[in-house]
Amino acid sequence: KQEVTQIPAALSVPEGENLVLNCSFTDSAIYNLQWFRQDPGKGLTSLLLIQSSQREQTSGRLNASLDKSSGRSTLYIAASQPGDSATYLCAVGTGNQFYFGTGTSLTVIP
Amino acid sequence: GAVVSQHPSRVICKSGTSVKIECRSLDFQATTMFWYRQFPKQSLMLMATSNEGSKATYEQGVEKDKFLINHASLTLSTLTVTSAHPEDSSFYICSAFLGPGNTEAFFGQGTRLTVV
Numbered sequence: 001k002q003e004v005t006q007i008p009a010a011l012s013v014p015e016g017e018n019l020v021l022n023c024s025f026t027d028s029a030i031y032n033l034q035w036f037r038q039d040p041g042k043g044l045t046s047l048l049l050i051q052s053s054q055r056e057q058t059s060g061r062l063n064a065s066l067d068k069s070s071g072r073s074t075l076y077i078a079a080s081q082p083g084d085s086a087t088y089l090c091a092v093g094t095g096n097q098f099y100f101g102t103g104t105s106l107t108v109i110p
Numbered sequence: 111g112a113v114v115s116q117h118p119s120r121v122i123c124k125s126g127t128s129v130k131i132e133c134r135s136l137d138f139q140a141t142t143m144f145w146y147r148q149f150p151k152q153s154l155m156l157m158a159t160s161n162e163g164s165k166a167t168y169e170q171g172v173e174k175d176k177f178l179i180n181h182a183s184l185t186l187s188t189l190t191v192t193s194a195h196p197e198d199s200s201f202y203i204c205s206a207f208l209g210p211g212n213t214e215a216f217f218g219q220g221t222r223l224t225v226v
Contacts, residue, residue, distance in 0.1 A: 004153070034215060043116070043203055043219035089153070091215070097144060098205075098215055100153040 002027045004092050006101035013080055014109050021075040021104045023090035028068050031095040035064050035075050038087045038103070047088075048075070080108045113137055114206050116218025123194055123225055131189045131221045133204035139184035140206035144215075145177075148201040157202075160187040194225040 003026045013019050023033070032051045036044040048057045048064040050073070056065040063076040073090055087105045091098040113136040123129050133143055141162045146154040158179050159167045166179035176198075178190040191198055203220040 032214070036217070041201075041222060044205075044217040046214070046216065049214045091154075093215070096142075097156050097159065098154075100146075100155075102151075102153040 002030075002092055002094065002099040004090060004099050004101040006088075006090060006104050008104060009102065010105040010107075012107040012109060015080060015082060017080050017108075018076070018078050019080055019106070021077070021088050021090075021106070023073040023075070023101055025071045025073075025092045025099070027092075028071050029094075030068065030092050032093040033064075033066055033073050034091045034093060034098070035062075035073075036089045036091060038089055040087075044089065077106075080106075082108045082110045084108050114140075114204065114216045114218040116204055116221055118221060119219055120222045121224070123223070125195055125225055126193055128190055128192045129194055129223060131191075131202055131204075131223075133187045133189070133206075133218050135185045135206050135216075138206075138208055140187075140208075141184060143181060143187040143204055143206045145179060145187075145189050146203045146205065148203065148220075154203065157189075162187075191223065194223070196225045199223055199225045 005024045007022045034049045035047040050057045050066045061078040066073045085108050087103040089103045091100045115134045117132045143160040145157045147157050148154045157172045160179045160181040162181045168174045181187040205215045205217040
């Protein structure tokens with residue numbers, strides 16, 4: 001069974017700092033990997049989707065990378081803003097379901 | 111982009127009653143929808159896979175008689191929590207893929223269920 005781990009569990013940074021969130025998974029046989037943002041008490045907002053054949057995806061200040069062979073993905077956030085404060089979840093897709101990590105709670109201090 | 115709408119967003123019910131949560135795909139047809147549950151400080155866990163026109167597939171440890179799933183149309187799946195207990199209090203969220211071969215998931219807004 002796929003196990004997904006996210007490190008760190010919580011992160012607090014000053015505004016403007018660049019940061020990296022980590023996601024690791026145990027089974028490299030994946031279809032894709034998706035990064036989500038979850039605000040308190042809310043649903044999930046999809047940030048980036050990386051197909052298994054891709055190495056990275058970029059959207060604005062966000063860049064996600066995927067190293068399938070080593071079972072790792074990173075989410076890079078450039079020039080962080082207070083509005084980026086949320087929990088970030090990575091999810092590994094097997095084609096018919098997703099396995100989620102426990103998330104990284106990010107706080108960006110103004 | 112594709113939208114998945116979930117209703118209600120919050121519900122409080124008394125112990126022993128049943129609660130129905132709806133998940134709709136607004137601008138696409140979803141032959142398969144997924145129901146997840148999230149406890150505080152924990153990750154989302156898949157409860158069941160809902161298939162239009164057939165019985166849902168439940169994950170190990172999920173009681174099918176307690177969590178009734180109906181996927182009667184290509185745009186609607188419902189989750190009914192029957193005889194709810196306080197330990198069923200959780201955040202429930204549904205998701206759907208755009209279609210066959212498309213593995214990007216879109217999620218509903220989630221439902222916060224509190225059983226008192």
